[in-house]
Amino acid sequence: MTGPMRDLLRYFGGSLAFTAAALACAFLVGQRTGSGLAAMLTAALLGLLETSLSFDNAVVNAKVLGGMDRFWRRMFVTVGILVAVFGMRVLFPLVIVWAVSEHGMSQVVAMTWQDPRQFQRILVEQHVRVAGFGGAFLWMVFTRFFFDVEKDEDWLRWLERPMRRLGKVDSVNVVITVAISWVFSRHIPEGKGPEFLSAATLGVVTYLLVGGLTSFIEEDAHEQEERRPGPGGPRWPSAGFASFLYLEVLDASFSFDGVIGAFALTNSLVVIALGLGIGAMFVRSLTIRLVEAGTLATFRYLEHGAFWAVGALSLIMYLKAAGIETPELVSGTVGAALIGMGLVSSIRHNRAAAKGSG
Numbered sequence: 001m002t003g004p005m006r007d008l009l010r011y012f013g014g015s016l017a018f019t020a021a022a023l024a025c026a027f028l029v030g031q032r033t034g035s036g037l038a039a040m041l042t043a044a045l046l047g048l049l050e051t052s053l054s055f056d057n058a059v060v061n062a063k064v065l066g067g068m069d070r071f072w073r074r075m076f077v078t079v080g081i082l083v084a085v086f087g088m089r090v091l092f093p094l095v096i097v098w099a100v101s102e103h104g105m106s107q108v109v110a111m112t113w114q115d116p117r118q119f120q121r122i123l124v125e126q127h128v129r130v131a132g133f134g135g136a137f138l139w140m141v142f143t144r145f146f147f148d149v150e151k152d153e154d155w156l157r158w159l160e161r162p163m164r165r166l167g168k169v170d171s172v173n174v175v176i177t178v179a180i181s182w183v184f185s186r187h188i189p190e191g192k193g194p195e196f197l198s199a200a201t202l203g204v205v206t207y208l209l210v211g212g213l214t215s216f217i218e219e220d221a222h223e224q225e226e227r228r229p230g231p232g233g234p235r236w237p238s239a240g241f242a243s244f245l246y247l248e249v250l251d252a253s254f255s256f257d258g259v260i261g262a263f264a265l266t267n268s269l270v271v272i273a274l275g276l277g278i279g280a281m282f283v284r285s286l287t288i289r290l291v292e293a294g295t296l297a298t299f300r301y302l303e304h305g306a307f308w309a310v311g312a313l314s315l316i317m318y319l320k321a322a323g324i325e326t327p328e329l330v331s332g333t334v335g336a337a338l339i340g341m342g343l344v345s346s347i348r349h350n351r352a353a354a355k356g357s358g
């Protein structure tokens with residue numbers, strides 16, 4: 001077996017096996033209604049879309065995962081994938097419908113196969129709230145990166161340098177996120193502006209709570225490490241747990257829009273979970289590949305492009321909430337283009353540096 005093929009199977013073998021199993025399951029689910037092939041193709045399309053639209057997710061995840069030890073990386077691709085597939089693609093839609101309807105959880109579960117159109121309608125109607133929460137969380141991720149005064153590398157210098165200087169103002173990213181959310185809330189149709197703003201505020205609060213908890217645990221773990229009696233003392237795993245928790249919430253925020261949007265293709269929750277689960281598997285495989293290959297260190301502007309893609313995704317989620325529809329193809333193209341531009345700039349920088357040293 002050649003080196004590239006061995007490398008491919010090492011990182012993506014599990015994802016390829018999951019894909020085969022998921023497509024087979026989708027076919028069997030579709031067979032109940034005589035549309036097995038259609039269900040399988042829908043799951044394959046959802047998996048392809050989720051993977052192609054999630055490169056920014058993989059790069060941002062890799063930035064966080066790079067600071068975690070091997071144990072917590074393994075937790076990310078095992079326990080984390082269960083949360084991503086079952087929690088976000090199955091449990092999340094069920095909880096949303098249960099929370100906003102008068103049905104009990106058992107009735108909501110039964111609705112997914114007895115009356116999937118009603119389930120679809122109830123869930124899609126909550127898009128404004130979901131976009132408010134997920135969009136605001138991602139606005140915080142985007143602004144936190146570019147308003148970080150300790151960031152020592154700029155890609156689009158004419159824009160990123162002023163943003164970094166503005167970061168000297170305390171909580172400027174919170175102020176900007178809340179201000180943008182308020183402006184958009186004034187343009188949400190059907191009188192749903194207050195719902196949108198409340199959800200966006202909850203997204204900001206969630207980011208602050210998770211970020212604050214992460215910082216607290218990491219500082220506490222550092223103090224414990226300094227007081228450790230020696231190499232044989234107990235290890236403190238909480239810092240890794242804090243990063244793991246942040247990654248799961250971050251990954252969920254990336255997934256909100258995709259889960260709701262998937263119902264435009266099918267009203268089968270099982271097929272959606274299988275299709276989006278394929279994408280989630282490949283995103284995790286790609287994340288591990290980026291970390292272990294040291295891609296972010298080699299291509300210095302790649303993460304800048306990814307975080308600009310995060311900002312673009314946040315804006316698109318807000319625009320959709322305001323009734324300005326953006327096709328999924330456009331959403332994915334914008335993110336991929338920004339990451340591609342960052343990659344090209346990195347390659348040019350590396351070549352110029354090699355010539356200078358030569």
